[in-house]
Amino acid sequence: MAHLHFTQQLSRFLDVPTVEVAAPRLRAALESAFVQQPRLRGYVLDEQGALRPNVLIFIDGARCRERRELDDVLRPDSQVYILQALSGG
Template sequence: MAQLHFTQQLARFMALPQVQTDAANLRAGLDTAFAAHPRLRGYVLDEQGHLRDNVVIFIDGLRSRERILLNDPLHADSKVYILQALSGG
């Protein structure tokens, strides 16, 4: 199963999950995570369901460029890292 890992920056808001999914694409994999952890959705997606500007996703070491459809394919052994950028000085 593909594994979704969420960055530690979100730890101050909620317990961070590591989610396993058999989803065929990123959107379905994220939906699996959001079903189990609904508050997570608002930190990752905007009101239109698009990836927030301050979030980056890497799938098997490659940055996902698709921020609207989120239809990147996932494989049974995929490692997905969802990173929230830090700001401040």
């Protein structure tokens, strides 16, 4: 099963443990995580379902290819890291 790891920044707002999912693509994996924690969707995706500008996703060490479709292929043992980019001065 693929493992989704959410940044500790999100843990300030909601419970975001590592989620194990059996999903062939990134979008399906995220949707599975949102079923377990519905409020998480608004922190990760915008109103059109695309990745928010301040969110980065890495799959097995490589940045996800596409921010709107989120159709990157996952292996059964993929490690997916969902991070909020930090900004400010």
